Amino acid sequence: MSFEVTILGSGGALPTLNRNSSAQYVNCSNKHLLIDCGEGTQMQMRKFGVHFQRLDIILISHLHGDHFFGLVGLLSTMRLLGRDGKLTIICPKGLPEIIRQQLEVGYGKLDFDIHYIELTGKEHQLVYEDKSIEILCFPLKHKIPTNGFLIKEKLKERKMKKDLLDHPLLKVEYIHRLKKGEDVIAENGTVLKSNYFTEEPAQPLSYAYCSDTAYAEKIVDCIKNATVLYHEATFLEQHKDLAKITQHSTSKQAATIAKMAGVKTLYMGHLSARYDETTSFINEAKEIFDNVFYVEDGMKIIVQ
Numbered sequence: 001m002s003f004e005v006t007i008l009g010s011g012g013a014l015p016t017l018n019r020n021s022s023a024q025y026v027n028c029s030n031k032h033l034l035i036d037c038g039e040g041t042q043m044q045m046r047k048f049g050v051h052f053q054r055l056d057i058i059l060i061s062h063l064h065g066d067h068f069f070g071l072v073g074l075l076s077t078m079r080l081l082g083r084d085g086k087l088t089i090i091c092p093k094g095l096p097e098i099i100r101q102q103l104e105v106g107y108g109k110l111d112f113d114i115h116y117i118e119l120t121g122k123e124h125q126l127v128y129e130d131k132s133i134e135i136l137c138f139p140l141k142h143k144i145p146t147n148g149f150l151i152k153e154k155l156k157e158r159k160m161k162k163d164l165l166d167h168p169l170l171k172v173e174y175i176h177r178l179k180k181g182e183d184v185i186a187e188n189g190t191v192l193k194s195n196y197f198t199e200e201p202a203q204p205l206s207y208a209y210c211s212d213t214a215y216a217e218k219i220v221d222c223i224k225n226a227t228v229l230y231h232e233a234t235f236l237e238q239h240k241d242l243a244k245i246t247q248h249s250t251s252k253q254a255a256t257i258a259k260m261a262g263v264k265t266l267y268m269g270h271l272s273a274r275y276d277e278t279t280s281f282i283n284e285a286k287e288i289f290d291n292v293f294y295v296e297d298g299m300k301i302i303v304q
Contacts (some may be wrong), residue, residue: 001195002027002029002030002302003023003027003028003029003153003205003207003303003304004026004027004300004301004303004304005025005026005027005207005228005230005299005300005301005303006024006025006026006048006050006226006298006299006300007021007024007269007293007295007297007298007300007301008020008023008041008044008045008048008050008092008297009021009023009036009038009040009041009044009297010022010270010271010294010295010296010297010299011270011271011273012234012270012271012272012273012298013064013066013281014272014273015038015039015040015066015272017248018296018297019271019273019296019297020038020039020040020041020044020294020297021038021039021041021066021067021069021070021183022036022038022061022066022067022206022211022269022270023035023036023037023038023041023044023049024036024209024230025045025048025050026151026207027170028132028133028151028153028303029133029209030132030151031049031056031057031130031133032054032055032056032057032236033055033056033057033058033059033061033104033135033151034055034057034058034074035058035061035067035149035209035211035212036059036060036061036067037058037060037063037067037068037069037070037071037074037140038065038066038067038068038069038070039066039069039070039165041070041071041074041240042068042070042073042074042077042164042197044297045074046197048291048298049259051120051290052074052077052078052081052083053078053081054159055078055087056087057087057088057089057090057135058087058088058089058090058091059090059091059135059209059288060072060090060091060092060095061092061147061148061149061182061212062092062121062140062142062144062146062259063073063092063094063095063098063144063145063210063212063247064143064144064212067121067211067212067259068091068095070269071099072099072102072103072108073184074265075087075103075110075114075210076106076108076110077097078112079108079109079110079111079112079260081300083111083112083283083298084111084112085112086104086112086113086114086115087112087114087115087117087198088114088115088128089114089115089117090117090118090119090127090137091116091117091118091119091248092117092118092119092120092121092145092146093118093119093120093145095116095118096114096116096152097119098258101121108207111139117185117245118144118218119137119145119147121139121140121144121145121146121147121214122138122139122145123137123139124136124138124139124222125137125140125256126131126224130146130249131154131275132153132154132296133151133152133153134151134152134154135150135151135152136149136152136222137149137150137216137218138149138150138223139213139219140210140212140213140216140219140248141192141214141215141216141218142212142213142214142247143246144169146207146212146213146220148208148209148211148213148219148223149208149209149211150206150207150208150209150222150223150226151206151209152204152205152206152207153204153205153206154204155201155204155238156201156204157179157180157197157201157244158178158179158180158181158198158199158201159179159198159199159201160175160179160197160198160199161197161199163248164196164197166220167187167241168191169187169188169190170192170197171186174184174186175190177194177213178192178194178197178198179198180194181194181198182194183262185214186211194197198295205227205228205303205304206225206226206227206228206303207226207227207228207230207303208222208226208228208230208231208261209230209265209274210229210230210231210232210257212232212234212247212248212270213231213232213246213248213249213292214243214244214247214249215245215249215253215256215257215258216242216257217260218225219257219261220257220260223257223261224261224262225261225262226261226264226268227263227264227265227303227304228251228262228263228264228265228267228301229257229258229263229265229266229267230267230268230269230295231249231254231258231266231267231268231269232248232254232268233249233250233251233253233254233268233269233270233271233281233285233294234246234247234248234249234250234268234270234271234272235248235249235250235251235272236251236275236280236281236284237251237284239272239274240253248270250284251280251281251282251285252284252287252288254266254268254285255284255286255287255289255292256288257287258289258292259268263290264291265293266285266289266291266292266293267292267293267295267301268281268282268285268292268293268294268295269294269295271294278294282294283295
């Protein structure tokens, strides 16, 4: 199963010709998610080949417009395209009423069910779980209640050793139990050990998303050892006073969080429109954390 992130919008509050407002599409174990939905997100989805109707879950980090103004338009388009499957939206408290009012004023309606999970922006908790993934939210430090998200694979079954599949005592009906870690007693009384016939599965992968936030060490425990961390880096260090005022982060601050959390790779984003290049951001971050990139619209991140 793949674990891939497509950057649909990498800019800050003011979109530019090259950087749309915040939005990311995630395919994790064939579960399709959209994180944030700034204005124009549905056009970015078309541009970068993301299929509307595959979406299972939408995560909205907070109620600043550059993170959700594209949502009602996206929902309306999904309806026009004939969606009839249920959609889960995990979002700040109050967003369902905003959506209802926008649809009502625009004489719109949806022909599919939406299951809302409303968040306060104060808790670190599990908000979604199925047989293959789990999603946790945690509070960030911003001007209004804001959630970060951690998307994690669940531990997969053990893998059969291919060179033992023709073992004389092995039967097809034993394989499922062996892959679950159970030992099996063969018909002649021999104990077939799971550890002998199978291999440990790969360690689960994870993707942490930290949207608008000031420097906040409190999030470190929530994203500890994540495979990939996306952390906003709106400003360079020379504008750290502005970052403090606006409750955003600098590239060095993002790198510091990545190092403290022990993540494997850091991707920075939410670039302020005052900058026209990201090399300076990467250079500043690399003074603290080596494996770092700045996202661009259309970039695909393989979580591995």
